[in-house]
Amino acid sequence: MPLSRRAFLLSTASLAVSSVPGVWAWPAATPDLVRINAARLREHIEKLSEFGRPSGGTFADGVTRVGYSDADLAGRGYVVRLMKAAGLEPRFDAAANIIGRRAGRDTAAKPIVFGSHVDSVPSGGNFDGPLGTLAAIEVAHTLSEHGIVTVHPLEVVAWTNEEGVAYGNGLCGSRAAADELVAGELDQVWNGVRKADAIRKLGGDPDHITDARRAPGSIHAYLELHVEQGGVLDRAGLPIGIVEGIVAIDRYECVVRGTANHAGTTPMPDRQDALLAASRLVQAVNEIVTGEPGRQVGTVGRLEVTPNAPNVVPGLVRLTVELRDLSAEKLARLAGLVRARAGQIAAATRTTIELTRSSHHEAALAAPAVREAVAKSADDLGIAYASLQSGAGHDAQMLARIGPMGMIFVPSIGGISHSPRERTSWEDCARGADVLLGSILGIDRMSMSAASPVS
Amino acid sequence: MPLSRRAFLLSTASLAVSSVPGVWAWPAATPDLVRINAARLREHIEKLSEFGRPSGGTFADGVTRVGYSDADLAGRGYVVRLMKAAGLEPRFDAAANIIGRRAGRDTAAKPIVFGSHVDSVPSGGNFDGPLGTLAAIEVAHTLSEHGIVTVHPLEVVAWTNEEGVAYGNGLCGSRAAADELVAGELDQVWNGVRKADAIRKLGGDPDHITDARRAPGSIHAYLELHVEQGGVLDRAGLPIGIVEGIVAIDRYECVVRGTANHAGTTPMPDRQDALLAASRLVQAVNEIVTGEPGRQVGTVGRLEVTPNAPNVVPGLVRLTVELRDLSAEKLARLAGLVRARAGQIAAATRTTIELTRSSHHEAALAAPAVREAVAKSADDLGIAYASLQSGAGHDAQMLARIGPMGMIFVPSIGGISHSPRERTSWEDCARGADVLLGSILGIDRMSMSAASPVS
Numbered sequence: 001m002p003l004s005r006r007a008f009l010l011s012t013a014s015l016a017v018s019s020v021p022g023v024w025a026w027p028a029a030t031p032d033l034v035r036i037n038a039a040r041l042r043e044h045i046e047k048l049s050e051f052g053r054p055s056g057g058t059f060a061d062g063v064t065r066v067g068y069s070d071a072d073l074a075g076r077g078y079v080v081r082l083m084k085a086a087g088l089e090p091r092f093d094a095a096a097n098i099i100g101r102r103a104g105r106d107t108a109a110k111p112i113v114f115g116s117h118v119d120s121v122p123s124g125g126n127f128d129g130p131l132g133t134l135a136a137i138e139v140a141h142t143l144s145e146h147g148i149v150t151v152h153p154l155e156v157v158a159w160t161n162e163e164g165v166a167y168g169n170g171l172c173g174s175r176a177a178a179d180e181l182v183a184g185e186l187d188q189v190w191n192g193v194r195k196a197d198a199i200r201k202l203g204g205d206p207d208h209i210t211d212a213r214r215a216p217g218s219i220h221a222y223l224e225l226h227v228e229q230g231g232v233l234d235r236a237g238l239p240i241g242i243v244e245g246i247v248a249i250d251r252y253e254c255v256v257r258g259t260a261n262h263a264g265t266t267p268m269p270d271r272q273d274a275l276l277a278a279s280r281l282v283q284a285v286n287e288i289v290t291g292e293p294g295r296q297v298g299t300v301g302r303l304e305v306t307p308n309a310p311n312v313v314p315g316l317v318r319l320t321v322e323l324r325d326l327s328a329e330k331l332a333r334l335a336g337l338v339r340a341r342a343g344q345i346a347a348a349t350r351t352t353i354e355l356t357r358s359s360h361h362e363a364a365l366a367a368p369a370v371r372e373a374v375a376k377s378a379d380d381l382g383i384a385y386a387s388l389q390s391g392a393g394h395d396a397q398m399l400a401r402i403g404p405m406g407m408i409f410v411p412s413i414g415g416i417s418h419s420p421r422e423r424t425s426w427e428d429c430a431r432g433a434d435v436l437l438g439s440i441l442g443i444d445r446m447s448m449s450a451a452s453p454v455s
Numbered sequence: 456m457p458l459s460r461r462a463f464l465l466s467t468a469s470l471a472v473s474s475v476p477g478v479w480a481w482p483a484a485t486p487d488l489v490r491i492n493a494a495r496l497r498e499h500i501e502k503l504s505e506f507g508r509p510s511g512g513t514f515a516d517g518v519t520r521v522g523y524s525d526a527d528l529a530g531r532g533y534v535v536r537l538m539k540a541a542g543l544e545p546r547f548d549a550a551a552n553i554i555g556r557r558a559g560r561d562t563a564a565k566p567i568v569f570g571s572h573v574d575s576v577p578s579g580g581n582f583d584g585p586l587g588t589l590a591a592i593e594v595a596h597t598l599s600e601h602g603i604v605t606v607h608p609l610e611v612v613a614w615t616n617e618e619g620v621a622y623g624n625g626l627c628g629s630r631a632a633a634d635e636l637v638a639g640e641l642d643q644v645w646n647g648v649r650k651a652d653a654i655r656k657l658g659g660d661p662d663h664i665t666d667a668r669r670a671p672g673s674i675h676a677y678l679e680l681h682v683e684q685g686g687v688l689d690r691a692g693l694p695i696g697i698v699e700g701i702v703a704i705d706r707y708e709c710v711v712r713g714t715a716n717h718a719g720t721t722p723m724p725d726r727q728d729a730l731l732a733a734s735r736l737v738q739a740v741n742e743i744v745t746g747e748p749g750r751q752v753g754t755v756g757r758l759e760v761t762p763n764a765p766n767v768v769p770g771l772v773r774l775t776v777e778l779r780d781l782s783a784e785k786l787a788r789l790a791g792l793v794r795a796r797a798g799q800i801a802a803a804t805r806t807t808i809e810l811t812r813s814s815h816h817e818a819a820l821a822a823p824a825v826r827e828a829v830a831k832s833a834d835d836l837g838i839a840y841a842s843l844q845s846g847a848g849h850d851a852q853m854l855a856r857i858g859p860m861g862m863i864f865v866p867s868i869g870g871i872s873h874s875p876r877e878r879t880s881w882e883d884c885a886r887g888a889d890v891l892l893g894s895i896l897g898i899d900r901m902s903m904s905a906a907s908p909v910s
Contacts, residue, residue: 273741
């Protein structure tokens with residue numbers, strides 16, 4: 001759904017002059033366009049891919065750089081070296097987030113924070129995380145080369161353990177910053193290692209983990225460049241997506257109980273087949289989610305049958321129902337419809353169906369002014385763009401609790417991600433980094449509103 | 456569906472006089488009724504349950520007496536002692552089947568073979584197998600006590616490894632008798648032990664396994680008493696079931712291929728959800744099987760999702776479709792309907808669905824004359840009965856390839872089997888053994904037809 005800049009402006013109506021309190025305002029003039037070094041960015045992405053590369057493999061074979069692993073530790077060491085080369089002053093905060101700071105002209109100004117992560121899923125790709133992190137460093141490097149000093153200090157961040165493969169919960173570094181770690185989290189054990197010790201391994205200070213907190217209102221803005229991980233931009237042939245927000249996610253654990261019985265000796269009318277009931281529920285979720293307009297998605301991704309033998313009528317099925325949309329109200333309404341259908345299915349199949357919400361992640365809306373800064377940067381560069389939502393979670397959703405947040409998406413070829421086949425063209429990587437650079441400069445020139453962060 | 460004896464006779468029309476070649480014939484008179492010792496039968500069932508009983512448990516806690524296990528070996532030792540006490544002469548054949556022989560008046564006559572098995576599934580019950588084996592011994596014991604010598608020799612058999620928990624394929628002893636072992640079967644390894652060595656452990660002679668074969672036409676008849684393992688008799692309040700046959704079983708392996716994708720970033724119209732397609736197939740199997748009259752059953756008992764994560768659209772589902780009925784033609788027709796629906800579902804969901812028949816077990820029909828002998832025995836005892844099919848497999852299906860076969864079912868309370876909660880009332884156990892005794896005496900008085908075995 002490509003939008004001209006005019007249409008985009010009409011659809012957001014977020015511009016205002018600085019004399020109006022509570023909103024961003026544009027300065028009268030824009031500087032000459034500055035561009036990042038595309039060849040250097042590519043070189044850095046290719047070099048980082050070697051940390052966690054399959055033995056004997058190439059860049060095309062993807063990467064396994066799970067958070068806290070030795071490969072992650074080594075890759076982060078490379079990131080620190082790149083930060084120093086870019087003129088940043090890297091440090092580890094208590095959660096082991098790597099923060100590379102660059103001073104601004106106004107020593108009292110709040111920092112502009114931007115970056116991503118460098119950990120991966122097992123057999124993952126080389127763009128999900130690394131692009132945003134290394135492009136942020138590239139932006140700082142370019143500014144140094146051009147002798148540009150911003151008003152606000154800049155902080156380029158590589159967040160710790162975004163994917164959450166280790167310990168089963170992700171966004172670890174950004175949750176520490178947003179004060180969203182859960183009770184006992186540092187005592188979790190994975191592969192025999194306490195999470196506190198894993199954080200210490202990476203250079204963090206788990207004994208003073210609250211030092212990683214960032215107070216709400218303490219940053220000027222947060223911006224993250226990331227691959228889309230879906231196919232919207234690629235199919236539309238658009239190089240840039242401006243994220244409206246990161247969807248809310250409701251997850252339900254569902255237990256269908258029937259009666260396990262001999263598949264040969266139990267006549268059809270006497271069965272209480274938990275899998276037959278579960279199958280109807282899988283279809284009901286699909287029908288309900290696709291039954292109204294909108295971009296909501298609903299997925300039954302995990303389903304397990306007990307006893308799971310060819311000659312036994314299934315007695316128990318456990319499955320997950322996951323619903324995503326920017327609107328929490330829509331998610332609640334869809335869940336209500338699923339629950340009602342589950343009741344009908346249970347009655348019709350003489351089973352019981354329990355549906356319990358196991359997790360709820362709130363939506364994080366991008367700040368209109370940050371979105372507008374990204375749109376202006378793309379316009380200045382003559383790059384087409386569209387607005388879209390992020391169906392995947394990102395560190396940015398935690399930063400939205402601290403200050404105005406925005407995200408820039410670049411196309412994932414074929415919509416493929418979390419796979420060695422994950423790809424973004426080098427041209428699109430460079431376009432994304434150029435838009436990031438222009439956006440940072442635009443945000444730097446904005447006066448900060450007195451309003452609360454948008455979330 | 457209880458039938459009076461009259462209705463049963465009308466429905467089978469299997470009676471004839473001995474002057475008609477190729478059929479059984481009744482003698483003119485029946486002897487006085489002889490009854491088994493119900494208390495002794497119960498005592499033996501309770502005693503056998505101690506071999507493989509859970510530590511510290513009682514009879515109610517069921518049994519784990521997997522074929523070839525130490526518990527199986529010990530339980531079989533008890534069976535040998537009971538056979539000797541009953542006046543039988545036990546021996547092990549090459550497949551380790553225990554065969555207790557009792558001479559008949561006619562030294563040239565073919566033996567009447569009857570019995571069952573004593574191995575169990577893990578956490579199984581104390582009636583599936585033991586009832587038929589120990590009731591057969593009890594019949595021989597009763598005949599000895601009453602000084603009754605049959606015309607035909609009697610052979611009471613405890614078949615080896617009926618359940619097939621070990622090595623994954625059951626009916627081992629009866630398949631050896633019917634020359635139905637598969638190539639290389641004795642070289643299979645389970646828990647580090649070759650099947651040949653497991654057979655040797657139980658007293659068999661795997662180096663001469665073909666000695667266990669019984670030539671087609673070499674037995675007068677085979678009869679097996681067994682618990683129903685379904686709920687038909689229990690719900691109808693009938694103590695005896697006369698088995699029409701053991702159903703044919705066709706099993707299909709089904710592979711549904713879609714595309715695994717991110718559950719947040721993949722819009723609903725772009726998905727190729729293998730689980731959504733599989734769910735429709737589960738329902739289609741149910742609709743097709745229940746869509747016409749008859750006792751056919753169809754089951755999707757095993758279903759496995761890949762990658763099976765809450766936040767990933769399923770890319771692959773493997774499932775089994777099992778169809779059972781006495782008619783192989785009906786099974787083939789139902790499978791054709793399933794295959795056609797699978798094609799429609801694949802097209803509608805943009806997936807591919809492969810359906811491959813992985814195994815086929817032929818139906819085994821009971822010989823009408825043996826069924827009639829059982830019906831007459833029940834009538835003589837004043838015990839009600841009905842005809843039914845066996846949805847489960849039994850050693851009897853192999854013996855049907857050697858000679859005229861029949862089975863007697865007694866009720867499983869609540870239809871429960873393969874569970875510690877498997878129960879048959881002691882009264883029904885005794886009724887079943889009495890009917891078995893009368894049936895053996897009736898079969899003994901029948902003249903053997905020149906016809907081939909019914910199968």
